[in-house]
Amino acid sequence: MGSKLFTAGLVLALGAGCAFSAIAQVKPEVLVDQRIAAMRLQGKYLFPLVPMAQGKAPYDAAMVARNAGYLDVLIRLAWDGFDPGTQGVKSRALPEIYAEPAKFKAAQETMFTEMNKFVAAARSSNEANAKAGIGDVLKACNGCHDTFRQKAQ
């Protein structure tokens, strides 16, 4: 690889506020933007499945399996952005995240558990279980938001 390419990459990395290794070195504003980005993409791929699970839209097994695979990654991306150093940045994250870390961690584990079940059902084309899984994943989203995210104004 040419050094020019890598210089360009390095400038990009520095420009984006990405540290060489430790996540803690990334600017708080960047961490918040990355958290919001993860949440936004979770919505992109989860919300269209909800009417399918409700029987209000035709069930699309291929879309459900694809989105499940995407969501299985996307639900892992926000957690390391909840660094105490981000508390001064405007966002809907509540102080309870840092005051109740064990409860926050438990909410995370619940999401991983529900996502694992949903992904297994979606990949094996088990429509009934996948539909239930969509509801359970959404419940895990809302269960965490109820305690740790400010309500929309």
Place this chain on the structure above:
Amino acid sequence: MGSKLFTAGLVLALGAGCAFSAIAQVKPEVLVDQRIAAMRLQGKYLFPLVPMAQGKAPYDAAMVARNAGYLDVLIRLAWDGFDPGTQGVKSRALPEIYAEPAKFKAAQETMFTEMNKFVAAARSSNEANAKAGIGDVLKACNGCHDTFRQKAQ
């Protein structure tokens, strides 16, 4: 699943501007925000690998494999957001995306090809190939941006 849960999900889905099925029904502003979200997360997981590939940071095989898996999903998420209806929304996307669709598609295919090679190397812990792959993936990013994204001001 209770109907209350699903009603909540439905309200969320509508609130986020997500249509029940067709991506074309999603508001242009939402599509642009989702594109930016995907790009932002690609940066989160690619940029920290660049100094490793350059030999300027210690090579962390576990992080490289993890990030490769995330990136393998993340590089697939922006493309359907480049809907002609988004051209009125402020972003760095250039009109060439819609004027040269075959070239834009080719840039996408290049990214998929390079990512497949990188993921294979990262998962098999082939350090030399993974390092080369990081550079080739970055080159695929820049190759598309050079033609289809406005330069940063």
